[in-house]
Amino acid sequence: MGFRDKRLTWEALPAWRALQARHGRRVVVTNGCFDLLHVGHASYLEQARALGDILLVGVNSDASVRAIKGHGRPVHPEDDRLGLVAALESVGAVCLFHEPGAARFLEVVRPQVWAKGGDYTLETVAQDERRIVEDGGGIVAILPLVAGHSTTRLLQRLGGESLPSAARA
Secondary structure, X not given: OOHHHHEEOOOOHHHHHHHHHHOOOOEEEEEEOOOOOXXXXXXXXXXXXXXXXXXXXXXXXXXXXXXXXXXXXXXXXXXXXXXXXXXXXXXXXXEXXXXXXXXXXXXXXXXXXXXXXXXXXXXXXXXXXXXXXHHOOOEEEEEOOOOOOOHHHHHHHHOOOOOOHHHHO
């Protein structure tokens, strides 16, 4: 399947989810900006995929990235970010969503597993989003980060800004 075929419209999402349920597939979901892909993203998405049968990635729209990250972000427009994430082997499907938070996305998808990066804990993930997943019978899985890899770090390096020595480790 080509990466363009992995892109789901918001309108197609309920039918896609119903198809996964009919086939008995364990759906793992994650979400984020995925602005500048790096090895940390690849590792994280691979780990998330291993938790079920298919991985759906919700990608924040350009407007929602700006609301979360501020002016100057995203670096890549939403169509490019969707395409790059979809091109990864571990990703089964991608869908754009427009809100800064993932609550509406999670309500539609009803995942068996919602994967979050190790920069979160069960106490620091958005609790309304956690409740949606858990009330639907799903679990929240916190996955370890790949040390030294983040979009913020990459942008700092590209901008020539120096990092404190502790952050270089």
